Amino acid sequence: xxxxxxxxxxxxxxxxxxxxxxxxxxxxxxxxxxxxxxxxxxxxxxxxxxxxxxxxxxxxxxxxxxxxxxxxxxxxxxxxxxxxxxxxxxxxxxxxxxxxxxxxxxxxxxxxxxxxxxxxxxxxxxxxxxxxxxxxxxxxxxxxxxxxxxxxxxxxxxxxxxxxxxxxxxxxxxxxxxxxxxxxxxxxxxxxxxxxxxxxxxxxxxxxxxxxxxxxxxxxxxxxxxxxxxxxxxxxxxxxxxxxxxxxxxxxxxxxxxxxxxxxxxxxxxxxxxxxxxxxxxxxxxxxxxxxxxxxxxxxxxxxxxxxxxxxxxxxxxxxxxxxxxxxxxxxxxxxxxxxxxxxxxxxxxxxxxxxxxxxxxxxxxxxxxxxxxxxxxxxxxxxxxxxxxxxxxxxxxxxxxxxxxxxxxxx
Amino acid sequence: xxxxxxxxxxxxxxxxxxxxxxxxxxxxxxxxxxxxxxxxxxxxxxxxxxxxxxxxxxxxxxxxxxxxxxxxxxxxxxxx
Numbered sequence: 001x002x003x004x005x006x007x008x009x010x011x012x013x014x015x016x017x018x019x020x021x022x023x024x025x026x027x028x029x030x031x032x033x034x035x036x037x038x039x040x041x042x043x044x045x046x047x048x049x050x051x052x053x054x055x056x057x058x059x060x061x062x063x064x065x066x067x068x069x070x071x072x073x074x075x076x077x078x079x080x081x082x083x084x085x086x087x088x089x090x091x092x093x094x095x096x097x098x099x100x101x102x103x104x105x106x107x108x109x110x111x112x113x114x115x116x117x118x119x120x121x122x123x124x125x126x127x128x129x130x131x132x133x134x135x136x137x138x139x140x141x142x143x144x145x146x147x148x149x150x151x152x153x154x155x156x157x158x159x160x161x162x163x164x165x166x167x168x169x170x171x172x173x174x175x176x177x178x179x180x181x182x183x184x185x186x187x188x189x190x191x192x193x194x195x196x197x198x199x200x201x202x203x204x205x206x207x208x209x210x211x212x213x214x215x216x217x218x219x220x221x222x223x224x225x226x227x228x229x230x231x232x233x234x235x236x237x238x239x240x241x242x243x244x245x246x247x248x249x250x251x252x253x254x255x256x257x258x259x260x261x262x263x264x265x266x267x268x269x270x271x272x273x274x275x276x277x278x279x280x281x282x283x284x285x286x287x288x289x290x291x292x293x294x295x296x297x298x299x300x301x302x303x304x305x306x307x308x309x310x311x312x313x314x315x316x317x318x319x320x321x322x323x324x325x326x327x328x329x330x331x332x333x334x335x336x337x338x339x340x341x342x343x344x345x346x347x348x349x350x351x352x353x354x355x356x357x358x359x360x361x362x363x364x365x366x367x368x369x370x371x372x373x374x375x376x377x378x379x380x381x382x383x384x385x386x387x388x389x390x391x392x393x394x395x396x397x398x399x400x401x402x403x404x405x406x407x408x409x410x411x412x
Numbered sequence: 413x414x415x416x417x418x419x420x421x422x423x424x425x426x427x428x429x430x431x432x433x434x435x436x437x438x439x440x441x442x443x444x445x446x447x448x449x450x451x452x453x454x455x456x457x458x459x460x461x462x463x464x465x466x467x468x469x470x471x472x473x474x475x476x477x478x479x480x481x482x483x484x485x486x487x488x489x490x491x492x
């Protein structure tokens with residue numbers, strides 16, 4: 001009885017992906033509460049940069065005078081930081097999710113170019129995000145609801161960047177050749193061997209227990225923040241895997257195939273989250289605001305180009321790795337390398353002086369008041385939503401025109 | 413559900429990740445004539461959403477989807 005019930009629940013929850021709207025609304029609510037409880041954001045690339053710093057320290061590189069590491073507070077190791085546990089929690093959470101849904105499979109790219117472009121795209125995206133002080137999270141999904149103007153610049157930059165990224169990604173050198181064979185073949189019929197993946201379920205429970213133990217350990221050891229970060233991370237990881245929340249896809253597919261479902265869901269998630277963060281900020285929690293500089297806009301463009309070339313953004317590669325797609329190790333390594341490169345160039349190459357210095361950290365609440373901040377953020381989201389609908393309709397018309405052309409030819 | 417039909421071409425995108433499963437599928441469809449059936453073999457979870465959605469959007473019929481473990485087989489009839 002119980003097993004049958006469990007199977008029914010499992011079938012209902014994990015046999016198909018979750019509706020991205022529901023997932024992103026939930027992610028928005030959780031992100032607002034994470035901010036309310038910890039005062040920090042759901043963010044990942046700041047931590048990737050610190051990983052780069054920690055890695056350099058392992059090789060006896062003295063990073064103590066790097067201005068960027070002072071800015072993002074490179075202290076201790078990943079296990080000592082809330083952001084560190086947030087990232088590790090995300091990886092564990094999405095691994096749990098991939099296993100329990102039986103989505104895990106080792107996948108190696110058939111074409112070697114994927115490794116190369118994954119790494120190069122990862123470097124460009126990693127460099128861009130840190131120039132902008134945040135990726136598709138802290139300068140986008142969780143950045144806009146902080147009423148920080150830099151997220152507006154980053155979102156605009158990312159939209160432009162992904163457009164050019166798509167122009168590149170369809171070129172033969174990026175695209176490569178598919179394995180297409182012509183010739184008659186019988187279709188596959190439904191296979192009865194659906195039960196053979198049960199090992200993944202056992203592995204999923206092991207991962208779940210690890211997550212619970214980590215959280216319980218830190219909470220009982222008086223480091224509740226670290227435990228909470230791991231738990232929230234696990235929830236975020238699970239959500240992005242179950243909803244296949246790929247920000248790259250959300251933006252790229254608008255340009256490439258005119259699909260806007262994910263883009264609209266991302267906007268809905270930001271809208272809900274904005275209400276939540278507004279309440280917490282109103283109650284006295286300091287918002288996280290960064291420089292509204294040309295760096296945020298240019299960083300967005302670089303990020304947009306990079307994620308399309310790489311095939312995944314900073315959150316996308318995380319859940320894809322836990323599904324067994326090994327090429328995304330190259331993307332992750334590229335992200336860390338690119339972010340570390342920016343951290344070095346920040347003061348050593350004068351990146352800060354050229355792109356960021358002198359630009360203010362614009363907090364819309366303090367500069368426009370509550371009414372102005374809420375209205376302008378709401379209007380910005382509505383405009384983005386309308387732009388997506390416009391793009392979808394434009395593409396639908398394009399398909400319609402294309403499909404009528406050949407029939408005209410035949411009748412003529 | 414699974415009828416016995418014969419496919420005219422097979423596109424194997426196992427190991428590829430998005431956007432390429434979707435792009436390759438649309439391009440393969442371009443090379444086929446009206447009424448022909450394309451088999452797409454995919455194992456990237458994102459493509460489980462993108463490939464059928466894009467085929468339907470372009471007016472082609474997704475005849476059936478067969479799941480074998482973590483691999484999906486799509487049967488798409490080209491409509492031109």
